[in-house]
Amino acid sequence: MFVHEYQAKKLLKRFGFYFPxxxxxxxxxxxxxxxxxxxxxxxxxxxxxxxxxxxxxxxxxxxxxxxxxxxxxxxxxxxxxxxxxxxxxxxxxxxxxxxxxVKIECELYLAILLDRYQRELVLLASQRGGTGIETALEDAPDTLHRLTLSVDEAPDEAVLLGLADKMGLSGELVNDYVDTCSNLHRAVNELDALSIELNPLAVVEDNRLATLDVKMEIDDNALFRHDEYSEIRERNRLHDRKFRAQSGFNYVQLEGNIGLLVGGAGLALATMDLLKLHQLEPANFLDLPPIATRQDVANACQTVLQGASVDALFVNAVGGGLTHCDTIAEGLITVHMQEKIRCPIVVRFAGTKREHGLTLLKNYRVPIEHAETMDEAIDILRRKNRR
Amino acid sequence: MSILINRNTRVITQGMTGKTGRFHTGNCRAYANGEAAFVAGVTPGRGGQDVDGIPVYDSVAEAKRETGATVSVVYVPPPFAAAAIDEAVEAELELVICITEGIPVSDMIKTRRKMESSRTILVGPNCPGVITPDEIKIGIMPGYIHHKGRVGVVSRSGTLTYEVVGQLRKLGIGQSTCVGIGGDPVNGTKHKDVIKWFNDDPETDAIVMCGEIGGTDEEECGRWIAENATKPVAAFIAGATAPPGKRMGHAGAIIAGGKGTAREKISVLRECGVHVTENPAGIGELVKSLIR
Structure with a gap:
C-alpha cells in the first residue's frame, strides 16, 4: 500500500531524517x-x-x-x-x-527501492530533484545515478561519499547526505517498504538537507508485523473510495464497458486480452482473493458493476484448488437478490462445481447466458454489444 | 517418466495440522498414488500426533529421517512460510513446493540468498503446485481435469493452467507434468528451469509455457530455447492489454518503466523460435498443430 506524505514523514521520523x-x-x-x-x-x-x-x-x-x-x-x-x-x-x-x-537552495532526488527481480535494493540519486523528475530523466538519463545495495548489510561509506560528490555537495552537506542515505537504507529494511522516494531532498537555509516530500510504498504482505500500519490502513480506507474498493481484492478500473469477474490473476489478464482481440473493451481488471467466500465474490461483483460504464458482465471461472464455481454463483446470487443486475450477464463456468454453480444460478433465476467455452462467451458478448 | 515428481515420490506436508494443509493433503492422497506418497506431516510442537493417519513430526529433518521422504509441500501461513522453506532446505530435501501466498518480499529475498549454495529445488511460492497425471499430485490443482500424456505445461498462474489443461483435454492431449511456478517475482524455479527439465525428459514431446507481464524471465527462457531446445514450445503471454504502472493481481505482474510488456516478451519469444499465440482460447489448438 501507498501511504500519505504526512504518514510517511511520521513513520520516518525515528530514522533521523530532517523535515520542516x-x-x-x-x-x-x-x-x-x-x-x-x-x-x-x-x-x-x-x-x-x-x-x-x-x-x-x-x-x-x-x-x-x-x-x-x-x-x-x-x-x-x-x-x-x-x-x-x-x-x-x-x-x-x-x-x-x-x-x-523553507528557503530552497537546490533540489535533489533520492530513492531506495526493492528490485524484486534482481533480489536486491537499488538506490537512485539525481541532482535534478523536484517536480518533473521524470522529464528531467528523459532529457538527460545520465543524471540518474544507480547503486546496488545489499538487503542486510549497511551501504559502504566510501561509495556514499562518492555519490555525495556527484551530487555536487561539499562541506557539512557531504556527511549529512551520507547519513541520509544510510538512514534511508535502514528505513526501507525496518519498515518493510518496497520503495521510499525523497523528492525533493532539498538543501535549505542553514546549509542542511531537508526532506520536503516523501512517496512510500509498503509491502502488503508484511503489514502483519507492524502494528502502526493497521491504523494507517483503516484511516486511508475510510477516506478513499478507490482504496476501499480494492480491499481484499485487486481491482483496476479500465476504459471499456464489459465488466469482468474472473477467478485468478492469470486468467483475468488472459480474459482481458481475449476481449481486446475481438474488439471488445474490458471495464476492469479484477483478481479475487485466494480463498474467496460468497461475500468476497459479491463485493467484487458490486465493485465491477459500480464501475463507470458497464454494459455487460462477463463471469469467467475455472473452478480449481481454492475457489469453486458454486461460490462464484453464490456471490452473483447475493448481488442479484439485493439489487437486480440489469445488464446482460454471460457466465462461463468450467472445472470444479460447474454443474452445481449453474444449477444455483438457474434456481435463483439470475438471468444469465451460459457459454461452454471462452470463444462462445465472446460470441454472445459481441452480439449483446451491438445493442 | 515425468519431471520433478512421479509415483515413487514420498512427500512431507509442512503445516499439516492447519486447515489448508490437512484439506489439500486429503485431496492429494485421494489422487492416483497419493495414499502411498504422503508419508509425513510437520508442525513444530505437534510431533507424535497424527492427522488422518499420517504421522506428524516436529521438524523436517526428523520426518525425512523417519520416512525417507525427499519432497515437501508448504501450506504454512505467510508469517512463518519462509522459515518453513529454510528448514526444508537445511534438511537437504530435493524439492520444496510452496503453495503459501502472501510471504513478505524481504523474507523471500533472504530465503533465496540462503539457498544460493543449496541443491534443493524450490517451486513457488504462491503457486498451485506440481502434478504428474495419473501418478501423483502435490498441490491444490483439481486432479481430475488432467490426464496422462506427453505435453509438459509450465505457468505462472493457477487458473490459466487449468484453462490450458481443459483445452488440451478437449483435444485429447494429455500432460507429462504440469508445473505452477507462481506469480511472485521472488520465487524459486523459473520458466527456463522447467523448460530445461522438459527438454531432457524422454516422455515429453512438446512444451506449453504460460507467461505474463512483468520481469524478464520469459525473455531469458526464450534465449535458452533458441540455443538449446530440441522440442517445440508453445507460449501465451497474459496481459497484452494491461495498462502500464498498475499491479495486476500477481505481485510480479506489473509493467514498470516500459519494461515487462507482453509485446516485448512475445517478440523476443518469436525471434527465439517459440510458437506464440495471442489468443488465450487457442492455446490447445496451437499445441495440437505442433505435435500432429
Whole structure:
C-alpha cells in the first residue's frame, strides 16, 4: 500500500531524517488553530492524496498568515485534484498537511527501492530533484545515478561519499547526505517498504538537507508485523473510495464497458486480452482473493458493476484448488437478490462445481447466458454489444 | 517418466495440522498414488500426533529421517512460510513446493540468498503446485481435469493452467507434468528451469509455457530455447492489454518503466523460435498443430 506524505514523514521520523515542522488538519478551523504551534512565518498547505504531481496541479498552496492558511485549507478540503497520476476523475482531498515553508537552495532526488527481480535494493540519486523528475530523466538519463545495495548489510561509506560528490555537495552537506542515505537504507529494511522516494531532498537555509516530500510504498504482505500500519490502513480506507474498493481484492478500473469477474490473476489478464482481440473493451481488471467466500465474490461483483460504464458482465471461472464455481454463483446470487443486475450477464463456468454453480444460478433465476467455452462467451458478448 | 515428481515420490506436508494443509493433503492422497506418497506431516510442537493417519513430526529433518521422504509441500501461513522453506532446505530435501501466498518480499529475498549454495529445488511460492497425471499430485490443482500424456505445461498462474489443461483435454492431449511456478517475482524455479527439465525428459514431446507481464524471465527462457531446445514450445503471454504502472493481481505482474510488456516478451519469444499465440482460447489448438 501507498501511504500519505504526512504518514510517511511520521513513520520516518525515528530514522533521523530532517523535515520542516508540520501538522495535519481535517478542517479549516483546525488549520488556523495549529499555526500557533508551528515555527516560521510562511507555510505550505499540502493536499494529502495518494498520487503525485500535486505541486503542478494546484495541490500545494503557499500561505503567509493564519487566515491565509485557513483560506487555502478551505479551498483544498473537499476539492477534487486531477493530476496526470490520478486518472481523469481525480481524487477528493480529505486531509491537508501544513508545513513550515523553507528557503530552497537546490533540489535533489533520492530513492531506495526493492528490485524484486534482481533480489536486491537499488538506490537512485539525481541532482535534478523536484517536480518533473521524470522529464528531467528523459532529457538527460545520465543524471540518474544507480547503486546496488545489499538487503542486510549497511551501504559502504566510501561509495556514499562518492555519490555525495556527484551530487555536487561539499562541506557539512557531504556527511549529512551520507547519513541520509544510510538512514534511508535502514528505513526501507525496518519498515518493510518496497520503495521510499525523497523528492525533493532539498538543501535549505542553514546549509542542511531537508526532506520536503516523501512517496512510500509498503509491502502488503508484511503489514502483519507492524502494528502502526493497521491504523494507517483503516484511516486511508475510510477516506478513499478507490482504496476501499480494492480491499481484499485487486481491482483496476479500465476504459471499456464489459465488466469482468474472473477467478485468478492469470486468467483475468488472459480474459482481458481475449476481449481486446475481438474488439471488445474490458471495464476492469479484477483478481479475487485466494480463498474467496460468497461475500468476497459479491463485493467484487458490486465493485465491477459500480464501475463507470458497464454494459455487460462477463463471469469467467475455472473452478480449481481454492475457489469453486458454486461460490462464484453464490456471490452473483447475493448481488442479484439485493439489487437486480440489469445488464446482460454471460457466465462461463468450467472445472470444479460447474454443474452445481449453474444449477444455483438457474434456481435463483439470475438471468444469465451460459457459454461452454471462452470463444462462445465472446460470441454472445459481441452480439449483446451491438445493442 | 515425468519431471520433478512421479509415483515413487514420498512427500512431507509442512503445516499439516492447519486447515489448508490437512484439506489439500486429503485431496492429494485421494489422487492416483497419493495414499502411498504422503508419508509425513510437520508442525513444530505437534510431533507424535497424527492427522488422518499420517504421522506428524516436529521438524523436517526428523520426518525425512523417519520416512525417507525427499519432497515437501508448504501450506504454512505467510508469517512463518519462509522459515518453513529454510528448514526444508537445511534438511537437504530435493524439492520444496510452496503453495503459501502472501510471504513478505524481504523474507523471500533472504530465503533465496540462503539457498544460493543449496541443491534443493524450490517451486513457488504462491503457486498451485506440481502434478504428474495419473501418478501423483502435490498441490491444490483439481486432479481430475488432467490426464496422462506427453505435453509438459509450465505457468505462472493457477487458473490459466487449468484453462490450458481443459483445452488440451478437449483435444485429447494429455500432460507429462504440469508445473505452477507462481506469480511472485521472488520465487524459486523459473520458466527456463522447467523448460530445461522438459527438454531432457524422454516422455515429453512438446512444451506449453504460460507467461505474463512483468520481469524478464520469459525473455531469458526464450534465449535458452533458441540455443538449446530440441522440442517445440508453445507460449501465451497474459496481459497484452494491461495498462502500464498498475499491479495486476500477481505481485510480479506489473509493467514498470516500459519494461515487462507482453509485446516485448512475445517478440523476443518469436525471434527465439517459440510458437506464440495471442489468443488465450487457442492455446490447445496451437499445441495440437505442433505435435500432429
Amino acid at each position: 515542522d508540520g501538522e495535519v488538519a481535517h478542517s479549516a478551523g483546525e488549520a488556523r488553530a495549529l499555526i500557533d504551534r508551528l515555527s516560521g512565518d510562511e507555510w505550505v498547505v499540502k493536499a494529502q492524496i495518494l498520487a503525485g504531481d500535486r505541486g503542478r496541479f494546484g495541490g500545494i498552496r503557499k500561505a503567509d498568515s493564519a487566515s491565509d492558511v485557513e483560506k487555502e485549507t478551505r479551498n483544498l478540503l473537499g476539492s477534487t485534484l486531477v493530476t496526470p497520476q490520478t486518472g481523469a476523475d481525480g481524487i477528493k482531498v480529505n486531509t491537508v498537511y501544513i508545513e513550515q515553508a
